[in-house]
Amino acid sequence: MSTAKSEYKRVTVKSLVDMKQKGEKISMLTSYDYSMAKIVDAAMVDVILVGDSASNVMAGHETTLPITLDQMIYHATSVIRAVNRALVVVDIPFGSYQSDPKEALRSAIRIMKESGAHAVKLEGGCEIKESVKRILNAGIPVMGHLGLTPQSIYKFGTYSVRAKEEDEAEKLIEDAKMLEKLGCFAIVLEKIPAELTKRVSEQISIPTIGIGGGPHADGQVLVIHDLLGMTHEFNPRFLRRYMNLYEEMGNAISKYVSDVKNQDFPNEDEQY
Ligand SMILES: Nc1nc(=O)c2c([nH]1)NC[C@@H]1CN(c3ccc(C(=O)N[C@@H](CCC(=O)O)C(=O)O)cc3)CN21
Ligand SMILES: CC(C)C(=O)C(=O)O
Ligand SMILES: [Mg+2]
DSSP: OOOTTTSSOOOOHHHHHHHHHHTOOEEEEEOOSHHHHHHHHHTTOSEEEEOTTHHHHTTOOSSSTTOOHHHHHHHHHHHHHHOSSSEEEEEOOTTSSSSOHHHHHHHHHHHHHHHOOSEEEOOOSGGGHHHHHHHHHTTOOEEEEEESOGGGHHHHOSOOOOOOSHHHHHHHHHHHHHHHHHTOSEEEEESOOHHHHHHHHHHOSSOEEEESSOTTSSEEEEOHHHHTTOOTTOOOTTOOOSOOHHHHHHHHHHHHHHHHHTTOSSOGGGOO
């Protein structure tokens, strides 16, 4: 009776809040396609984020701004087909929720309906309060995202550490408390001082998921291509590479090329 599907209990938004209460750290990674999501899910990652970082790592854009809602839904649909255990969260892309709360809800509904994802993520604090409210009212779980919010890159001009000044730190804490009060189930804290991550994580009861936010977050998230070393030009201090796939894949592919050229591949066993 034990099939791959029924072997593990599915991660839910509630189980993530329980993990914070128990002090069990939450692991989160991005995925954008079926084959990668299969591997990530089987490795027991708790949350899979279909990030708008797909705009960078999948499509090769400079920023996350160009990716469309249709493209996010395509990535999310592929990921959902692969996943048996993880909670799947999808970024609502730039331009699909900022205009007004109704547009935000329409975008969230399209993501949930067309991809089968379990939750959505939006960047921002008090500016998007009404949109978050509306989406939550429709029964769609929302993950917040504060600190470095890449969809606002042109407002700041750099990807430097956010909320270093006390007034910015206090605003971020207020935003986090507001998102918790509205009913968000978790908040990503991107590239803020470790001490601020600690303060936020202590002051709210929903889990914080850090990226470049130090060890005090209730969980950690990375872009899967960064962890695997496929994005060799991306070298922020917070990144730990667990492989050097850019080099390893390059070597394997070069070997294939030379095997074809020198007629080593295919051999007698590799034909009919
Ligand atoms: N491959 C990838 N990984 C990510 O983590 C990621 C994306 N893409 N795209 C969307 C956002 C953008 N993110 C970023 C982008 C830059 C830095 C960063 O630290 N950049 C510079 C420092 C810039 C500065 O200090 O002005 C660096 O050290 O590489 C961090 C997160 C996180 N997200
Ligand atoms: C880096 C994470 C938090 C993200 O938003 C993304 O991958 O798009
Ligand atoms: Mg994102």
